[in-house]
Amino acid sequence: MALDHNPPPPPIETPLVVVEEEVNDTQVTKSLRRLETFLGIFGFCQYSALSFTLSWLCFLLLGVALPLFIIKFSYCSNCDKYEVRSFELEILISQSIVAAISLLCISHNLRKYGLRKFLFVDRYHGHMTLFLQEYIRKINGFFRLLAVWVLLCFLLKSAREVVHVIYVHRSWWESVGILVALLVSWTYSTVIYLTGSALYHLVCNLQVIHFENYGKLLERDLDVAVYIEEHIRLTHHLSKISHRFRIFLILQFLFVTASQFVSLLETTGNRGIINFANGGDFVVCSIVELVGIIICLHAAAKISHRAQGLGSVASRWHALVTCNPNDASQLGMNNGGISISETAYAYPSGSLPISCSESDLESVDYVPIPTNTQLASYMSMYQKRQAFAEIRLQLRICSQIPVEQQSLVGRLIGFLSTQSSL
Numbered sequence: 001m002a003l004d005h006n007p008p009p010p011p012i013e014t015p016l017v018v019v020e021e022e023v024n025d026t027q028v029t030k031s032l033r034r035l036e037t038f039l040g041i042f043g044f045c046q047y048s049a050l051s052f053t054l055s056w057l058c059f060l061l062l063g064v065a066l067p068l069f070i071i072k073f074s075y076c077s078n079c080d081k082y083e084v085r086s087f088e089l090e091i092l093i094s095q096s097i098v099a100a101i102s103l104l105c106i107s108h109n110l111r112k113y114g115l116r117k118f119l120f121v122d123r124y125h126g127h128m129t130l131f132l133q134e135y136i137r138k139i140n141g142f143f144r145l146l147a148v149w150v151l152l153c154f155l156l157k158s159a160r161e162v163v164h165v166i167y168v169h170r171s172w173w174e175s176v177g178i179l180v181a182l183l184v185s186w187t188y189s190t191v192i193y194l195t196g197s198a199l200y201h202l203v204c205n206l207q208v209i210h211f212e213n214y215g216k217l218l219e220r221d222l223d224v225a226v227y228i229e230e231h232i233r234l235t236h237h238l239s240k241i242s243h244r245f246r247i248f249l250i251l252q253f254l255f256v257t258a259s260q261f262v263s264l265l266e267t268t269g270n271r272g273i274i275n276f277a278n279g280g281d282f283v284v285c286s287i288v289e290l291v292g293i294i295i296c297l298h299a300a301a302k303i304s305h306r307a308q309g310l311g312s313v314a315s316r317w318h319a320l321v322t323c324n325p326n327d328a329s330q331l332g333m334n335n336g337g338i339s340i341s342e343t344a345y346a347y348p349s350g351s352l353p354i355s356c357s358e359s360d361l362e363s364v365d366y367v368p369i370p371t372n373t374q375l376a377s378y379m380s381m382y383q384k385r386q387a388f389a390e391i392r393l394q395l396r397i398c399s400q401i402p403v404e405q406q407s408l409v410g411r412l413i414g415f416l417s418t419q420s421s422l
Helices: 016-041 049-073 085-119 129-167 172-218 224-269 276-323 372-378 381-420
Strands: 351-353 366-368
Touching (some): 016 085, 016 129, 049 085, 085 172, 085 276, 129 172, 172 224, 172 276, 224 276
């Protein structure tokens, strides 16, 4: 009986790049799951009727009922110099409203789109290692930003409550119980409020990654259709961000401004009796609200600056390529001799939005982008570049929305800064 001496087939080796991308994608999924768990703890993930009910019930109990109960039943009638009930009620109403706005707007968007679509962390660029690493870094930055500001504000709030306990004489166990309950309620409301601002900051930072990469994309000699497709996609995402956060930003700006006016009236109208023990919460509340507004303004300014910068980058690219006698892009080859078909995996053609309508961005009509052969049949390479130079104006128009929001609040920054120092 003859023995089979044929060697065994060699094992199938998985490319190192594919393995690395799968590992990074798993890390992004873990980061998103960690973020979703955090949001679920504070009631933002209202995916079902049960979670919706529990979220708002917890908010009403911890954020409203608990401090209201303490204000009503632990009031010291002989401590008017160190405890003013009207001050505490106004501060409670202010911090509850801004926290409720954050919880309502963010939970609505998460319930409608899901976390991945809400953050625009889709699979379109999910296989690119560079973006995956940047996604992880930005999500970790969200937690660092939130932790730093909550910790600083918590220390200020704790100092105020300790001073208040010292001047308002109660039994030690009652003072400790009231102190812990107030700090827990305040921390819960503050985290909810600042989480909304930090999420807006995170969404803008994730889009900045693609804006910065677009400048590098123009350095590659690809077909103009690739540039137009990516440009329209960025413009569409920018418009969606403005649309989804518009109500959140406007309501926060309005109620924070109203809160500052109330603080101004109370501090000036009660100048003779106000001190740090009975009016220190005005300072804490103003600082917390101002921090949330500044986080939103910083994110809006950053993404607006990047978006408007793309217009000048596209103009320079158009001028340089037009003046270049060797139109390499007409041959469909890049500098390294790689064909367009080989680079299409990074920017696959598909359905693209043809409108940046601000009134109904979620129902934008989609049409497929023409293929390179179709484009070549009816327009020259110069006409393609000219179309790209004109379509960049859409991004400037869409990027004006967060700029307008900055100008709206920029007029109030001086006033808010003055009130935070009272």
